[in-house]
Amino acid sequence: xxxxxxxxxxxxxxxEKIRNHQNQEDFxxxxxxxxxxxxxxxxxxxNDALLDFALNDSNIEVRKKAVCLIDDxxxxxxxxxxxxxxxxxxxxxxxxxxxxxxxxxxxxxxSRKDVRIAAIxxxxxxxxxxxxxxxxxNREVRKIALSRIHK
Numbered sequence: 001x002x003x004x005x006x007x008x009x010x011x012x013x014x015x016e017k018i019r020n021h022q023n024q025e026d027f028x029x030x031x032x033x034x035x036x037x038x039x040x041x042x043x044x045x046x047n048d049a050l051l052d053f054a055l056n057d058s059n060i061e062v063r064k065k066a067v068c069l070i071d072d073x074x075x076x077x078x079x080x081x082x083x084x085x086x087x088x089x090x091x092x093x094x095x096x097x098x099x100x101x102x103x104x105x106x107x108x109x110x111s112r113k114d115v116r117i118a119a120i121x122x123x124x125x126x127x128x129x130x131x132x133x134x135x136x137x138n139r140e141v142r143k144i145a146l147s148r149i150h151k
Contacts, residue, residue, distance in 0.1 A: 034059040041065050047072045054079065060087055067091035077103055086112050093118040101125060108145075113138055120145050 028040035038061060044050055047070050054066035067088050070076055079092040080103060092098060093107065093115070105128050107119035120141065123129055132145035 029053075034062055037062045038065045041069065044069065047075055051075055054088060055083075060085070063088055064091045068095055070095065071097045073098055073100065080107060086114050089115050090118040093122060098122075108132055113141060116141050117144055120148060123148065 028036050029044075031037050031040070037057065037059065041050070041053055041062060042065070044053075044066075050066045050070050054063050054070070057063050057066065063085075064087055067076075067079060068091055070079075070092075076092045076095050076098040077100070080089050080098065083089050083092070089107075089112075093104070101124065104119045104122040105125070108116055108123060108128070110116050110119065116136075116138075117140075120129070120132060121144070123132075123145075126149050129145045129149045133142050133149065136142045136145060
């Protein structure tokens with residue numbers, strides 16, 4: 001029975017260490033230091049939790065990191081199309097879990113130049129890129145589309 005008590009005590013210490021580590025990770029998610037929060041968010045795998053940080057954290061770098069980690073294409077599309085912050089829209093467009101070409105093509109006509117550029121950088125259809133290169137009103141965006149045709 002002494003061996004069981006010793007094993008149980010060792011197990012309790014390991015479980016306490018795990019709980020303390022989890023509590024520290026939870027604490028880090030709400031740290032006033034944005035770098036600590038960015039690092040802590042990297043460990044989150046739950047899309048709902050990541051979306052919560054993406055929409056509600058006070059720091060844009062934390063919000064962008066959360067968007068970069070989302071792996072649900074529907075959530076990414078929602079952010080890319082509807083979020084008022086263009087930095088988050090661009091982060092969604094740059095997320096490789098967003099794969100639908102139609103999204104990129106549609107957002108290549110967005111009113112925001114930075115969003116258009118991010119979308120164009122994901123388009124693989126040469127005909128669409130050629131059309132953008134010919135018809136886009138902004139010279140910089142036209143050049144980017146043209147450079148993508150030759151890749």
